Amino acid sequence: MIPGVGFDMCAAAPQCSMGAWPRRRRLGPLAAVSLCPMSYVAKVGAQPQQSALQPAGVQAAHIAKLWNLSLIVCGIVFALVLLATLVALIRNGRHAATPAQTTQPPDLSSLTRPEHRTRRIVIGVSVMSVIVLVGLIVADVLTDRALSKLPVDDPLRIDMVGAQWWWQASYRPEGGRPGFVTANELHVPVGRPIVVSLQAADVIHSFWVPNLHGKKDLLPGIDTTIEFRADQPGVYRGQCAEYCGAEHALMAMLVVAEPRERYAAWVARQARPAAQSADxxxxxxxxxxxxxxxxxxxxxxxxxxxxxxxxxxxxxxxxxxxxxxxxxxxxxxxxxxxxxxxxxxxxxxxxxxxxxxxxxxxxxxxxxxxx
Missing domain, CATH: 2.60.40.420 (Cupredoxins -  blue copper proteins)
Incomplete structure (x- = not known):
C-alpha cells in the first residue's frame, strides 16, 4: 500500500459529479484588490489541479517517486508473465497431438520422474518474487520515514473540521493579528510548513490534497494532524477521500498556495469584520x-x-x-x-x-x- 495513496471511486476524479470547473464570474468594482483563487490562477498560468502525479510539495514528491517505482516494477512483472504465457502457448501449439496420438493414453511419467530443470525455474522465480516484494516493502518504509521528516519550524497552524459535507478552517492568532474562520478554502504561504489539526464533527472523513500530501483520516473524538509544505504557487483541489454519506463526492476544497506577501494581504483582509454597506x-x-x-x-x-x-x-x-x-x-x-x-x-x-x-x-x- 503506497503511503497516503488509497483511491476512492468518487474522490479520485478531479470533478467528481460536479461537471466542468465553475466558470469565472464577472468581477465587480473590487476586482482591483480581489485575491480570489481563480484570479490568482490566471496570473500564475495554471489550473486547479487534483493529481498525485503532479507533486507541488516535498511529501507529494516522495509519494510520486514510490508510485513510479511500484508502477515500473509491476509493469515489468506483468510483461514477464505475459511473455511466459505466450511462450507456453507457442510451445503447446508445436506439440499438438496428431489424430493417431489421440487414442493413446496420456504420458504420466513426469509424476514419478523428477523434473530438475522445471524445479530450478520455479524456485528461482519464487526467490525473485520474494526479493521484489521485500524491495517494495523497504521502499514503502523509507517513504514513510521521509514523509515524517518534514521540518516544521515556525509552522502555520490551522484547525480543520470536516462535517457533512463541508470543511471549516480556523486560522489561529499569529503575529498580533486575531484568528479568523473560513470555509472550504485554505490559503497558505509558499515554502512555509503547514500543520493542520484535523477533527470530525460527525462521521469519518479524510483530508486529501494529492498535489501536496497523502490522505489523513478525521476520526470522531480523536484529534489528528497532517503536515505539508507547498513549494510551488498555484491552486490545488482537495477532496474528502473517505465515504461519509450521500454527498461524499461533493465535499471538496481549494488550497491556494501564494507568495508570502500575497498571503499576508489575504490574511489582513480575512481578519477584519465584514464590510459595511450603505446600499x-x-x-x-x-x-x-x-x-x-x-x-x-x-x-x-x-x-x-x-x-x-x-x-x-x-x-x-x-x-x-x-x-x-x-x-x-x-x-x-x-x-x-x-x-x-x-x-x-x-x-x-x-x-x-x-x-x-x-x-x-x-x-x-x-x-x-x-x-
Missing part, C-alpha cells in the same frame, strides 16, 4: 438575514449573526465556490442555494429558507458585499 437594498438584506433562521446557523463578524452550525460567511465573496465546491459563487447560484439547497446538494443539512423573492434578492445583494 439600501443591501441593508434590507442584512436585516432579513439577521431576523431569519440564517443568523442561527451562520456567523458574519460585525453583525448580530453568530450562528455556528454552518460556514462563517464574513468574507463569503472572497471564495470562488459555495456549497463545498458544488457551485460557482455567483448571485444566481447564491439565490438558488438559499431557495432550495436540497435540490442542488441532496441531503445537505442546510434547510430551505422561506423568503419572498424581494427578500431573497436583498439578502443576496448584502451577501455580495461580504468581500
Amino acid at each position: 439600501a437594498v443591501a441593508l434590507q438584506g442584512r436585516a432579513v438575514f439577521e431576523r431569519a433562521s440564517c443568523a442561527h446557523c451562520h456567523t458574519v463578524r460585525g453583525s448580530s449573526a453568530q450562528g455556528t452550525p454552518g460556514p462563517d460567511l464574513t468574507h463569503l465573496m472572497s471564495r470562488e465556490t459555495i456549497a463545498a465546491g458544488v457551485l460557482a459563487n455567483t448571485p444566481q447560484n447564491l439565490a438558488a442555494w438559499i431557495r432550495d439547497p436540497d435540490a442542488l446538494k441532496p441531503g445537505t443539512t442546510m434547510p430551505a429558507v422561506p423568503l419572498s423573492d424581494t427578500d431573497r434578492v436583498a439578502v443576496v445583494r448584502w451577501l455580495r458585499t461580504l468581500q
